[in-house]
Amino acid sequence: MREIAAVFLSTVRMNFRDRRSLIFMILFPIVLTLILGTALSSVSGSSDTAEKLDSRAALINQDHGAMAGRMEKFFRSPEIRKIVHTKTYRSLSTAKADLKKQKLDAIIVINKGFTQAVENGSSKKLDFITSGDMESSLIKNITQSYLQRINAYRAAAAFAPQPAAPLLADHALSINGKIPRSSDYYAVTMLIMIILYASAYGLNVVREMNLSPIGYRIRSLPVRQINYLIGKTLGQLATVFLQIIVLVTFFKFIYHANFGSNLPFIFLVCFLLGFIIILLSIALALLFSYKMADTILDLAIPVATFLAGGYVKLSILDTNPIAVALNSWLPNAVAQNLVFQNIYGGTGQTAAGGVLKLTLIALAILLLTIAALRRNNHADLSK
Amino acid sequence: MIIEVNxxxxxxxxxxxxxxxxLTIGDGELFGLLGPNGAGKTTLVNAILGLTAVDHGTINVFGEALSTSERAxxxxIGLVPQDIAVYPELTAQENVTLFGKLFGLRGEALxxxxxxxxxFTGLTDIRNKKPxxxxxxxKRRLNIACAIVHKPRLIIMDEPTVGIDPQSRNYILESVKKLNDMHCTVIYISHYMEEVASICTRIAIVDKGRIIAKGTQEELGRLIEDDQVVSVGVTAPDYSIIEKLKRLPAVKDATVDGHTIRIVLSERKLNAVLDTFLEEDxxxxxxxxxxxxxxxxxxxxTGRALREGAQ
Structure with missing residues (x-):
């Protein structure tokens, strides 16, 4: 235990003296959030982007029932009209032509039988046709939030113990009527992304142990290699966690980004993600090589961030079954959705379910890392 | 015996x-392992420290097999690796303290x-500076300080003077002798013949994984005591003369170093050598x-110079 504590403390001390890493891990996400937040704000010339986006939707009501009427009324309400300009179309083909000409961002088709489906509690879905841009994603979120309200009424009416099936197949960013400003959105996604880049700390553990003169010296000491690695890994984790606290504090209290009121939950999610990425990078570096693991992670992190909608929220990520399947198990996507749900509420995975999923992933990676370490322990110090 | 390798x-x-x-190394020896790069010196050290698995043979350190009491x-043992193995982000004192803790020292002992x-390494005044x-x-001295913090019985120094100025080299060599005077057994590994010759009490010459000779400097010298080394300065060395010299029965070896031809003779017969020079004009x-x-x-x-390396 003393060995672990000595290595742990010295690792944290060294990490906080390494200015280059600190700049990357703390300043980089802050600057990137400012850039992305500002860039997105410039679309509408305001900092409060989401509320001013000039999104245009076609509404085609083929149902004409009471529930469909209420939905039409919802989209014509003054609050919603500030965000989405909805125009009623009779013909789907005309609406599709306008979508192609980019006169529209999305088409919402209320299919015949929608009212009856809602009243019966069946999951008759709306058709949602989009151009795939940022505005269409926003319209989709608003539509979803309205449907969630209907679901809630329906569930309450039926005394259902759990929410009824959603009417719109969209489980991605669920904001339940509250729309994040671009700065809020990127504060979260950049936080998640920078935790992924903590892989560098994990890789550093293996590089030091297997490729540096210090690793050679450590092996000559009366120290169990596993204890050294545990101390080192815990030190890296603590560093990342302290960086997360610094980042969240900056975003919340200086940048005034919305991180909700349950910060301990957000820290738990971030810690689990940090644990996963550091152990994963250690396992990859042990199983392949430091260079190979570095290359894999350099490629995988931007892809995983993109798939989770970290750079831009594309609606295709919510509709493409492959992207949906990947996002449901990608640790960063799971963590990101958990944070968003914690701040804005919404359906999809429950908080406990999401945390359980992250814990399961963390345990699987831990087992993989232990296996890789055992292999490394038996490896010869060959030339 | 401190080390027995069989x-x-x-x-x-x-x-x-x-x-x-x-190989056997006794208590209190300052033992030199001399050999060119790639001779097997570091592999031998790795085997002694249990850092590499061996294919055959036994190693006992302090009379015990490493496999049975590795931690004890x-x-x-204190290892001074060939490369500087300290943490650049920690000060000298923090580095030595960390390694002291990893050797199991606590409290006042630490x-x-x-x-x-x-x-001992002359770093007290700059202990709060980073490497x-x-x-x-x-840096080389700090590398040593990290290895002696726990006052080991055996210190293994692998090329501890590589890439440093003569003054620092002398300081380190003096330190090695002082450590040995403090009843510490030292294995000093180098391919610098003059270093090994100046400080070691016993020397083993390693080449191609084998010990080709061992003993005190005098004992090793006696291996070729009948030999004579002749250095002949010439204005323009002709490399063809080397082959001709090597064909002479009395010449064991001949090499060119700048304008000097160095010849090892097994018999003190210079006439034939000088005739060859005259024949070549x-x-x-x-x-x-x-x-x-x-x-x-x-x-x-070996028929090779020490610094020719493993080629």
Whole structure:
């Protein structure tokens, strides 16, 4: 235990003296959030982007029932009209032509039988046709939030113990009527992304142990290699966690980004993600090589961030079954959705379910890392 | 005995790094391991420290097999690696303290161990500075301080003077002798013949994974005591003369170093050598005869110069 504590403390001390890493891990996400937040704000010339986006939707009501009427009324309400300009179309083909000409961002088709489906509690879905841009994603979120309200009424009416099936197949960013400003959105996604880049700390553990003169010296000491690695890994984790606290504090209290009121939950999610990425990078570096693991992670992190909608929220990520399947198990996507749900509420995975999923992933990676370490322990110090 | 190595074999695929090596090192010795790069010196150290699995043979350290009491044995050994193995982000004192803790020191023993190690290596005044602010010699001294903080019975120094100025080299060599005077057994590994010759009480010459000679400097010198080393200065050395010289029965070896041709003779017969120079019409500028050095011993035994490396 003393060995672990000595290595742990010295690792944290060294990490906080390494200015280059600190700049990357703390300043980089802050600057990137400012850039992305500002860039997105410039679309509408305001900092409060989401509320001013000039999104245009076609509404085609083929149902004409009471529930469909209420939905039409919802989209014509003054609050919603500030965000989405909805125009009623009779013909789907005309609406599709306008979508192609980019006169529209999305088409919402209320299919015949929608009212009856809602009243019966069946999951008759709306058709949602989009151009795939940022505005269409926003319209989709608003539509979803309205449907969630209907679901809630329906569930309450039926005394259902759990929410009824959603009417719109969209489980991605669920904001339940509250729309994040671009700065809020990127504060979260950049936080998640920078935790992924903590892989560098994990890789550093293996590089030091297997490729540096210090690793050679450590092996000559009366120290169990596993204890050294545990101390080192815990030190890296603590560093990342302290960086997360610094980042969240900056975003919340200086940048005034919305991180909700349950910060301990957000820290738990971030810690689990940090644990996963550091152990994963250690396992990859042990199983392949430091260079190979570095290359894999350099490629995988931007892809995983993109798939989770970290750079831009594309609606295709919510509709493409492959992207949906990947996002449901990608640790960063799971963590990101958990944070968003914690701040804005919404359906999809429950908080406990999401945390359980992250814990399961963390345990699987831990087992993989232990296996890789055992292999490394038996490896010869060959030339 | 501090170390007993019996019939050790270590292979890296088809490369035989250690070839049936036997070695004993007694308590309090300052033992030199001399050999060119790639001779197997570091592999032998790795085997002694249990850092590499061996294919055959046994190693006992402090009378015990490493496999049975590895931690207890390692607590009494200090390794000074060939490369600087300290943390650049920690100060000298923090580095020595961390390694002291990893050797199991606590409390007053740790504090005293750190202070003594820094004092011994002359780093006390700059203990709060980071290695990045150090000269090459200071870094080498810190490398040593980290290995002696726990006052080990055995110190293994692997090329501790590589790449430093003569003043720092002398400081380190003096420190090695002081450590030995403090009843610490030292294994000093180098390919610098003059270093090994100046400080070691006993020397083993390693080549191609084998110990080709061992003993005190005098004992090694006696291996070629009948030999004579002649240095002949010429204005324009002709490399073809080397082959002709090597064909002479009395010549064991001949090499060119700038304008000097160095010849090892097994018999003190210079006539044939000088005739060869005259036949080649070379202008002789000087002739010197020398007592054989360790370098000559190595050259004679292996046919290669120490610094030719593993080629």
């Amino acid at each position: 019939d050790l074999i270590k292979r890296y695929k088809d490369f035989l790094a250690i070839d049936h090596l036997n 044995i390692k607590k009494q 504090r005293k161990g750190v202070a003594d190690a820094l004092e 990045s602010q150090f000269s090459g010699g200071m 070379l202008t002789i500028t000087k002739i010197e005869t020398n007592t054989p050095t360790l370098e000559d011993v190595f050259l004679t035994l």
